[in-house]
Amino acid sequence: MLAEAAKPMLGTTGFTIITIAALISTFSAINASLYGGSRVSYEIAEDDELPHGLTSNLWNQPLGLFITAVCTLLIVNTLHLESISTAGSVGFLLIFSAVNFTGYRLADKISAKKGIPLLGFVLTLLAALTLILQQFGANRTGILISLGIVVFCFALEFAYKRFEAKKKNR
Incomplete structure (x- = not known):
């Protein structure tokens, strides 16, 4: 882990800063993946390769995002x-x-x-x-x-x- 490698040179504060930066980076990547995936399902549904219902929104977000989030939560909590x-x-x-x-x-x-x-x-x-x-x-x-x-x-x-x-x- 990068934070552990930085600890000898930057101390506990550096470890904490690197850890927080890594968490923010991870959340950003997850967010981009979720929204990108939901957009793909929307586009594919518009081409009638998936059910057209996936072009609808749920709470002002693409339905594909909701489905992806539920599947992701199931996977991370069971595997x-x-x-x-x-x-x-x-x-x-x-x-x-x-x-x-x-x-x-x-x-x-x-x-x-x-x-x-x-x-x-x-x-x-x-x-x-x-x-x-x-x-x-x-x-x-x-x-x-x-x-x-x-x-x-x-x-x-x-x-x-x-x-x-x-x-x-x-």
Whole structure:
């Protein structure tokens, strides 16, 4: 921890100042993540890729923010920090893999060399698989939660698309 490293040179006051600065920085990052995520769900709902109800507000805030906050509170109050960290890391690596794969598939349209996004896809997928294998013995809960979230998201997407298709055919 940075505050502990600063303690010998800055003393207790320096430790306290660094700790407070770290907390403020953490709160700022959490705030940006929550509002950014809620804005993404709003934009996706406007494109009818998510239920249109997510474009509404609750207490003058996007509904996606409320849903994200509730899910976050559930996760932080029921899981160990190690499991949350592992789930987040696996999620980010899978997203980066998907983005690189998309870049590879669209290389001609985006004027990119196919090799770079393909290499990114392979390496991030390899990193994700390495993390999953390494953590499966030490932190099986985190891995199962990560995979559960991915499966849940795909199942939800499948159900939503099927529901929307039936609604359009009526």
